Amino acid sequence: MSGTDDVTHIEEALPLEALPLDAWHRARGARMVGFAGYHMPIQYEGIMAEHGWTREHAGLFDVSHMGQISFSGEGVDDALEYLLPSDIKGLKPFRQRYSMLLDQDGGILDDLMVSRLGDDAFDGAAIYMVVNGATKYDDMGWMIEHLPDEVVMNHMADQALLALQGPEAGEALAALIPGTADLIFMQSGLFTWRGVSLWISRSGYTGEDGFEISIPADDVTLLADALCDLPQVKPIGLGARDSLRLEAGLPLYGHDLSPAVSTIGADLGFAIQKRRREEGGFIGHARVMKELADGPGAKRVGLTIEGRLPAREGATIHVGATQVGEVTSGGFAPTVGAPIAMGWVSLPHSAQGTALEIEVRGKRIAAMVAPMPFVPHRYRRKA
Amino acid sequence: MSRYFTDEHEWIDVEGEIATVGITDYAQEQLGDIVFVELPAEGTTFDKGDDAAVVESVKAASDVYAPISGEVVESNSALEDEPALVNSDAEEDGWFFKLRITDASELEGLMTEAAYKKFVAAL
Incomplete structure (x- = not known):
């Protein structure tokens, strides 16, 4: 047997680093793989069981491979508004936004979370950013190049990052740190647990609270x-x-997003607030405005698939004899109970309900453009 | 009946001229939750090493090769409705297909159960 398209992109050729919880994962029976330059746990008891547990209870994810970066110094808001298409000046203390780094052509270099700090967290820095693990060094290189000298960027390589996700995450974390019960979606705070300072945001990557x-x-x-x-x-x-x-319809950088695609086509226009669209002043603005006016050439869409055969990354999408797109993420969706996919489809074929065909190993399978998320989000938006 | 193993983690039960083929318990464990198995149609002929089936886990698709040459006489239709049988009973009810053996001498190059256990232990 041999893997034909392992979507975890195991990078065995690179020397892998150990994360702070490396021994902890192994002691708990994790199967470790190479990911983003680190040994990381791909599964413990099994993907289906772990997926179901997170949807019903609370799952703990080690995401310490991600880049945690702080920014401080004079003019930090102006500098970040040049780098990011999102409203940073209007970002209140303890609030978080989804944003991205764009290149000069409006291509997506990375997607990220950006927060305004408070309570002197992280030595009194102004802004906290979490970027993808596989891209963090490229991101930092890009940002250094485009930040003025007055702004100090600090890669907090000694910080680990955990995600606790699921409908019981709130009661679980409150059992250790009662104050976290008051946080709402995309809000953060500085907390203390056994004398240790924790910066905690109510957010995640599962669609759950x-x-x-x-x-x-x-x-x-x-x-x-x-x-x-x-x-x-x-x-x-x-x-x-x-x-x-x-299932939550959230794109994965390096798969659903890349420098070859744009924010508007990716259906991530919500990350660019009205003032930023109108005023511009950020790298990649021209592409955003052009696509808002003329429409993007292609769009990121959700796809439901008939039958049980999964369509995976790289599978081509067709209407009759014409290729109209490509699957960028796909697999069996445990909560949906069927295969689902995300892909890029040319604009005329991207409307919800459009019937398409996906080619898997020479066979055509029926698919349909579907609304995302595939499983409803259950964020805690109100106190 | 004799059981043979390959270094591609398949098992082969031979009874007369018919060989039943599946993947080993070690293989299903490595693959994780299996959600789909694509099986060859009856009458398909394989040379040893040809792509014979595809097993899809939650994360990845993997090829299963024909461990010996032969003609498919039956595929395990139970896997269509319950691919997870490969996880729960890889080496019995989770079999993939049966071949009419073309060249019995090809069996000579395969591993015994003891040899396969040793092979897996060294991985």
């Missing part, structure tokens, strides 16, 4: 143990993280 917790690497094992001692919490691997985010 949950949190992302930044903690010094030296203390992360203690917190991971304390969380997994709770009856609601089990550790969850990268495999379920991918199937959960796909």
